[in-house]
Amino acid sequence: MTLNPWLDMLNLINGFQVTQAIRVASTLRIADHLKDGARSAEKLASLTESNADALYRLLRALAGVGIFREGPDRTFALTPMGDCLRTNSATPIGGWAEHVGNTAYWQAWGHLLHSVRTGGNAFRDLHGEDVWEYRAKHPEANAIFNRAMTDMSRGGGEAIVKAYDFSSFRHVVDVGGGQGTLLAVILRACPRARGTLFDQPQVIAGAKTQLQAHGVADRCEVIGGSFFDAVPEGGDVYVMRHIIHDWEDDEATAILKSCRRAMIKSAKLLLVERTVAPPNQLPGKFSDLNMLVAPGGRERTSEEYAALFEKSGFELTRVLPAGGFNVVEARPC
Template identity: 40%
Template sequence: MSHVTNAPPAQNIPPAQQMFELVASYWKTQLVAAVARLGLADHLGSGTRSSDELAREAKASPDGVYRLLRGGVAIGLFEEKPPRTFTLTPLGACLRTSVPGSMADWAITQADRVHWLPWGQLHEAVRTGQPMTRQTLGADGWEYLSQHPEEAAYFARAMGDLSTFVASDVARVHDFSRYARVADVGGSEGALLTVVLRAFPHCRGILFDLPHVIEGARKRLKAEGLADRTQVVGGNFFEPVLPEADAYLLKNVLHDWDDASCTLLLSQIHRAAPTGGRLLVVESVIPDDGRASATALMDLNMLVMAGGRERTASAYKALLASASWELERITPAGSMVSVIEARRR
């Protein structure tokens, strides 16, 4: 059984021990990523296996794999059935690939150089107010990914998996039946657009992203049987090349950028959209009243990685107005995000 089941309630843990566990949390990040990289959750998907069997399949050290699995028991990924045999828990099953809700690529990309190295300089990002990607990677995050296709593939799939995680909620809270064409701008491999098109069969889609991203999107849309309903366009959304649509989706895009860059992007979409066209921004929203929110941690990620930020509702209203969009409503959609709906004036 997992050792964590016997842990005392959090309120009974001495502050020094709580601090030790907070500081050592990065051990867990790397442990989870190693499990994902070695495919251990996939190998355990068929049932109980010995650590030696898993080591052979992963082409890894038997001793190392056993110690990794034992660490996974400690954080709830596996259960050990002595001697040295393991089963997958529901938590660990999230690291299986090609299953709904998979978090394997997310785990890998968060522990990869593209995120890991900049986060190591958080203190410097706070001191300077600048992202740490160029200092640690030699390029900004997007440039770095374009130069490292393997890491870019993990990142793109991770973004697609997270989009799938929230897509059904977005399709549930917003009625897309009024639109003939929906453009997903910066839509990665098209996970959100796929769910929208399946839920609203009369809609046609436009997927817009960088050229090195959209090749994965073409494959995904073809596999989903949606290639004939979707136009795939490669380009830079800061340039006046966006196609016309009735509604534009921006999921987790604006938080990557500072206000000036967001205003430029929103202006480009405004230029492409017809009068009365809709803009649907899917983002986490920081409470205006200062309540504690996990979005504050994502805000630090944006500082370190991109020089962007998470925003309050009032900040989004001002940002949209700066590009002549009129905020109409903000609808919580679950999964920590809201749908921020605006109309083209």
């Protein structure tokens, strides 16, 4: 922030430019090309089949917001933030940049006014189907979304195993676990536990490769299905990361009830979500708008989670901070 409200406002309004610039740098894998040191814009342009002058203009703009460092003779190097755009970064985020900048999703945010006027879901109004139906029919958008989730799970997963002690569990079920990155992080932290990954058939199709890459495939069963029908039984802990926020209360309650039916009394339920901060604090609030626009859900306060649990046969036991997110723990009652 500057001391000039007009300028601060202008910078906020122009935030869309940064989003698309990062998305393009990620799509072109610029960070991968810089992993061994600085390179010129001309060299990067030839490696990425881009226009040298336009790529230079992109990179110097991103250097202005701290993603690359511009050196002499139009050379660029990675900064710690830019390093998160590398495919093999320990804390990757490029998949998310490509997902939010991707056309169908980007257009849905352009339709936010519809959501605010009607309370309805912008993505569905614009594209005629919800995000899950759309991704099931568009393999490219599905792959971009799955990579976004994988990146988010890798970056955020370590924080979850630091914040929550999984060591007493023997069977971890990840409901809506995407391609298994979070489950792999949990299983690596708990060498005696086994896991069950549950998600939609078109999503788990790529999961075995991910689980093998993390060295946990032999301890992990992969099951396709819908959590509105049933959830695998037998776990002593059920994890749902960024699932309940995708849905309005009726659907969220139905998913929680499916989990409850699958769970024994001593099992634990863990939701990993951004709980909404008190008035005038940021956490959770733009993500909440994102839920309104795209999947058609909402972020919730701890009290709202407690109320959902009560309707679904659970009791909230505690809320732990975990790297910008929260682990919301509940037990069957």
